Amino acid sequence: MTLDDIIASLFPDGHEVSNDNGVLHGSATLRSGGTMLVIGIANRTALGVDEAIRLSAHVLKSIGRDSGPILVLVDSDSQRMSKRDELLGLNEFLAHLAKVLIHADMNGRPTIGVLYGHSAAGALLATGLATRVLVGLPGADPAVMDLPSMAKVTKLSMEALQEKAKSTPVFAPGLSNLAQMGAVHMTWSNAASLADQLEALLADMPAAQDRRDALGKQRGGRLKAAEIAERVRDLALQAR
Secondary structure, eight states: OOHHHHHHHHOTTOEEEEEETTEEEEEEEOTTSOEEEEEEEEEEEEEOHHHHHHHHHHHHHHHHHOOSOEEEEEEEEEEOOOHHHHHTTHHHHHHHHHHHHHHHHHTTOOEEEEEOSEEEHHHHHHTGGGSSEEEEOTTOEEESSOHHHHHHHHOOOHHHHHHHHTTOGGGOOSHHHHHHTTSSOEEOOTTSOHHHHHHHHHHTOOOSSOOHHHHHHHHTSOSSHHHHHHHHHHHHHHTO
8 A cells, every 4th residue: 555545544534644755744534523643754764853853843733732643654764874863963853752752642642653664773763662552554564673783783693683583573573573572552454444443443542551561471572571671660669
């Protein structure tokens, strides 16, 4: 499905979503009659300081002015790895975007990410993984870190990482692996109405508290994360 097909299937009752050099922004009418803010990154655009601050601004302006959920459509490259972006503090811009989405979600604006193309590294962390719920569409191609980059960081060979990826989702890119780790809440079907699937999700949204670690344990993709997080929380409470 193309981006236009996806938006049309999500919002058959109408939308005003524009694509400005890979940055998506606008609003759309839900089947329930409400209005949804729609932002995102498209055309496998790298997420740099300019894109991040524009997306953040759209969300912040909407918080005090509008109501209703927020949809984040994602088809990006990784973060923009240019000298200019790094010198301007790209890490702070990406963190700002993530915090803005979390702030909106904690203040009555449930956030849903829809990963329909590629995304990787900081761009994925600051968009889809910063929403309360991340949904994947068939054919989506996410990677927190690709194996060649992981090999450089871990100093492990590509052969060793490829072998680990067969049994450990943490070492493997791809939609099914992120779903097994709990990062992707569910995968929608292209064969059914995306509007119906969106309304079903909105009617049964998980609590705002992030429990992706528990979901990863339940699915067998992250067996220790939930337990360790709980132990850290208990120790912090005891130290008060």
